[in-house]
Structures are given as C-alpha cells and as structure tokens.
Amino acid sequence: METAMFLCTPKVMHGVGVLSEIAPQLALLGKKPMILIGGGSFRRSGALEALLASVQGDYALFEGVPSDPDVATVEASAKAYVAAGCDYLIAAGGGSVLDAAKAAGLLIANGGDIADYETAVPQKASPPLVAIPTTAGTGSEVTKWTIITDPARKKKMAIGHESLMPALAVLDPELTLSMPPSVTAATGMDALTHAIEAYLSDKATPLSDVWSLAAIKLIAKNLLIAAEEPQNSAARGAMLLGQFCAGLAFNNSSVALVHAMSRPLGAYYGVPHGEANAMLLPIVLEYNQGERQERYAAMAEAMEIGETEAEAVVRYVAGLLERLPLKKRLSDYGVQEEDLPKMARDAYNNGSAKVNPRKPLEMEVFALYKSIY
Numbered sequence: 001m002e003t004a005m006f007l008c009t010p011k012v013m014h015g016v017g018v019l020s021e022i023a024p025q026l027a028l029l030g031k032k033p034m035i036l037i038g039g040g041s042f043r044r045s046g047a048l049e050a051l052l053a054s055v056q057g058d059y060a061l062f063e064g065v066p067s068d069p070d071v072a073t074v075e076a077s078a079k080a081y082v083a084a085g086c087d088y089l090i091a092a093g094g095g096s097v098l099d100a101a102k103a104a105g106l107l108i109a110n111g112g113d114i115a116d117y118e119t120a121v122p123q124k125a126s127p128p129l130v131a132i133p134t135t136a137g138t139g140s141e142v143t144k145w146t147i148i149t150d151p152a153r154k155k156k157m158a159i160g161h162e163s164l165m166p167a168l169a170v171l172d173p174e175l176t177l178s179m180p181p182s183v184t185a186a187t188g189m190d191a192l193t194h195a196i197e198a199y200l201s202d203k204a205t206p207l208s209d210v211w212s213l214a215a216i217k218l219i220a221k222n223l224l225i226a227a228e229e230p231q232n233s234a235a236r237g238a239m240l241l242g243q244f245c246a247g248l249a250f251n252n253s254s255v256a257l258v259h260a261m262s263r264p265l266g267a268y269y270g271v272p273h274g275e276a277n278a279m280l281l282p283i284v285l286e287y288n289q290g291e292r293q294e295r296y297a298a299m300a301e302a303m304e305i306g307e308t309e310a311e312a313v314v315r316y317v318a319g320l321l322e323r324l325p326l327k328k329r330l331s332d333y334g335v336q337e338e339d340l341p342k343m344a345r346d347a348y349n350n351g352s353a354k355v356n357p358r359k360p361l362e363m364e365v366f367a368l369y370k371s372i373y
C-alpha cells in the first residue's frame, strides 16, 4: 500500500441542539470572534441568538456573505476582522459562508491577494475557525478547500491547504430543517457527488474509501426523504453526517470530472454548485462506467440497489435526479450553446478532470455538456 496523510477537523460536535453546548469550546479559542453569516436566514431562524449566547462577550459580525463568494467579499471580511481586533472566526451558513471564512483566515494570517494562493503556499497558520454548516452538502467544515470566484477572470479558484482546516465543526441537524426542498436536493446531490468522485478518483486511498462508502449509504437512504419531508429530523441528521463523511472522503482523495465540469457553469453562468453537479453526475457516471467496475459494484451495494452492474448505479442516480426538484438541462439556466466549447476547454484543463477514472478528451467533455444541453 502507498502511504498517505489523512486530514480531518480535530473536533466535531454533533447532534440535535448541540449548538447550545459549544461555549466551553469557544472559550478555548480566544475572547473575541468575528462571526460570518449569509443572507439572513441564520438570524431569522433564531440560530444567531443561540450562537451569541455561547459567545458570551464581545464579537464582530460580518453579515451578508453572498453565495459563491468572490475576491472582494474575502478582502472585506479579512479587513473587518483586523479592524475589530478579533481572535478567531466563526462561520455559520452554507458552504459559501464557510469558504469565505477560510479564505479570509488565510489573508488575515498571510496577507497578499487571495489569487496568489492558487499557487503560493501559505506560510502562517490561519486564526482558528469554527464551522457551523446550515446546509447538508459541501462538507466544507471538514475540508482544506475553499472555492472563491474571481469575476475578472470568470474563474472559480479552488484553493487548498491544510492551514484552512477548521478547528471545530458543529453539526446540528436543527440548523438544516429550514432548508427548502430545492436547496436540500442540490446540496445533497453535491455531497453524493463528493462521495462518488472520491471513491472513483485516482487519488482514492483505503481510508478515504471507508468514508466514501459510509457517505453513499447515508445519502442514498435519506436524500429523498429529507427533500420530501423537510421536518424529518432523523433524515436531516443522517444527511448532515452523510455530507460530513463525503467531505472527509474527498478531502483525502479528490473530486473528479463532475466538479471539473460544474466549475465553468458556475463561473460563466452562476449555476449553483450543487445544481450543476446534480445535472452532471448521471452522465459522468455513465461515461466512466467501463472503469473500476468493482467499485461500481461496491457503490451499488452501499446504495442497496439490489443489482451490482455499473449500469444499475447510473440508472439509480439518474432516477434520483429525476425525482428531485431540480432543473435537468443547461438551457434551463440560460447557458448559450456557443459557450460550450470554451467551458469544455476550461473543464478539460481543470486538475479534477485529470484524476477522473476515465481520462476525457476535450471533445468528449464538450459532448457531455451537449448531451444535457
């Protein structure tokens, strides 16, 4: 066996209502946090109040982190942190809020432009980050990755370094109950994509495999239930754990062609990440199905499909997409057909495409986009 490093968030608190139990952990991290939140649902749901009760003292609030955070948001939040004299970061929201906080931490510690760190290695440790996801999808609370949009280059930068790993993840299913069905569906399909791509990737390891299969099992059992019964606390809890396992899996393996192809859709047309992955997952699974068939069989078993052929996995995932309240075609998002070649080129050149189990030609990537146009 080749050797490998397994990276994981050191502390994970989980369970219904656990948000109200984090005060002792926060006290270990410093006196004054900067709290990043998104568009307002965290405040409206009363969760912000519960969080502030655990902060027990002075804090700074950075509100309004947009989805798909860009360079300007990261710079503004880093500046606000320094101006307020904070000691650590708390990010409460979807993957976008968590990603913005990770990137802000990197800038706070190391300075420079966030785009520098696409290639430069951060030299200093980021301030501690407490990650509190309110969606069940990105797994950002347990990954070294942050995705930041650079509007000038129409590019979604994937910046990864172990210094970006949160210090504490707080998984409270109650925070995910208010997710509307379409967000539940999109984020859940993102998580399923993480688990599957990590399992099929060239970078898979025996330890990442354990988490991939655990995630696939949890998500296959609970995604439809969570989308159809938003208040089903058991399904919400299982999805939150499932996406966490999927995050652990791809953090220690990689994502692959689905993510390579979804990034240009986000960068050019603002297609939400999970929705883009959901559309792409069935066709990429079909494209890959001649490779690693023993792994398709293991996934089929985790999904409890009752068949072991690769085609059965493809059918199952396509069927899942069919039943979820999501758009199915690129044209539904106003994507222009004439942009498909340049998106195909970007996807083909993306590192995630290079570790896909089947190595695509650029024209094959184009054909895949075209097939769901």
Ligand SMILES: [Fe+2]
Pocket (backbone or CB within 6 Å): 138, 190, 194, 259, 273, 277
């Ligand atoms: Fe993703």
